[in-house]
Amino acid sequence: MKEISVGQEPKPISFRSVQYDADSLLSERRQPWFKLGYALRGVMDVHVDGRHLLCPPRFATWIPANALHSCRNRQNCEFVSVYIDSSLCADMPKHPCTLVLSPLIKSILADFASREVTVPETPQDHRLVRVLMDQLIIAPRKKSYLPTSDEPDLKPVIDALLASPGDRRSLGDWAMLLGVTERTLSRRFHREIGLSFSEWRQRLKLVASLSMLEDGMSVTRISQELGYNSASAFISMFKRLSGASPLQLFSQSSDASDTQTGISDAKIPAE
The missing domain is CATH 2.60.120.10 (Jelly Rolls)
Known part of the structure; x- marks a missing residue:
């Protein structure tokens, strides 16, 4: 290192x-x-x-x-x-x-x-x-856009998803792997992270997609890398969390507005 x-x-x-x-x-x-x-x-x-x-x-x-x-x-x-x-x-x-x-x-x-x-x-x-x-x-x-936790049942899930944001395993899959109920794992996510598992994973995918877009990767390729069945599903998530589509967010045109060239804080779910 x-x-x-x-x-x-x-x-x-x-x-x-x-x-x-x-x-x-x-x-x-x-x-x-x-x-x-x-x-x-x-x-x-x-x-x-x-x-x-x-x-x-x-x-x-x-x-x-x-x-x-x-x-x-x-x-x-x-x-x-x-x-x-x-x-x-x-x-x-x-x-x-x-x-x-x-x-x-x-x-x-x-x-x-x-x-x-x-x-x-x-x-x-x-x-x-x-x-x-x-x-x-x-x-x-x-406080943090993507909170994390060292709680023993959450850390392996979080570490695995940070390493591979496109991992499609459900909360139930993770619960079975950890030997706890899905309801128990869901409650721990809410208690420790302040977000549901689904909300946290969508934020992670947004974070991962920003780096991919900066590198010039196509929306179709990004949607595949992040485990979406279609590019439109990825764009829908991206727009809901950022307030703009990937094309709008990374537009270099001179008439792009601030909300098109940066993340709209008002559109991000509350911490």
Whole structure:
């Protein structure tokens, strides 16, 4: 497993965009600054102060200063990290959470990455940083988009589905495998995760499909990979959870609206 290096100390902010090979690891540590993590492609697993957050494309993890955290990616991952001094974070969350990124936030980060800006130095870049922080302050906050659990009967199910989101085994199949009743397993999902098994699995498939779409995979191929009987069934799920079809969400046309180019927080089922 390849160790992920520590980023540059913010003065008062720094940026890093890196391609990580599968099974890269940032070992557990504390840092005296805040951190925003955003996956352009792939999914990053983040553990912060005993909580597990997934960082798929179009969402970001927010890690407070001095929080004990570690990161790992199961597959190849292109990841943007923003390190921010506490002086800029008075109005930001003091607890770990997931932020829904606006198209403007993503555009600013993409601009810095394309110009290989790691520390802003020009007046123009400092102004962009002020806009970025204003946008982060108003970004919708969620405890976790895809909660997980280490509960003994749930962990094997969750780990298996994270490794293979297209696994079509039903809740009853998993219950039989674990030697519990379907009703018992269903109750544990609700109690530990706060979602039904079906709702959680659909969120997982949405997360997995975002990476596939970013990589240019066709909707037909994605629907097959995720275990759907038809592309229309996959599109229906995608639109219900994201508020837009895959084509709308990834449209690059100049007249695409914010709800077409980013996840609509209002459409995601409540935590």
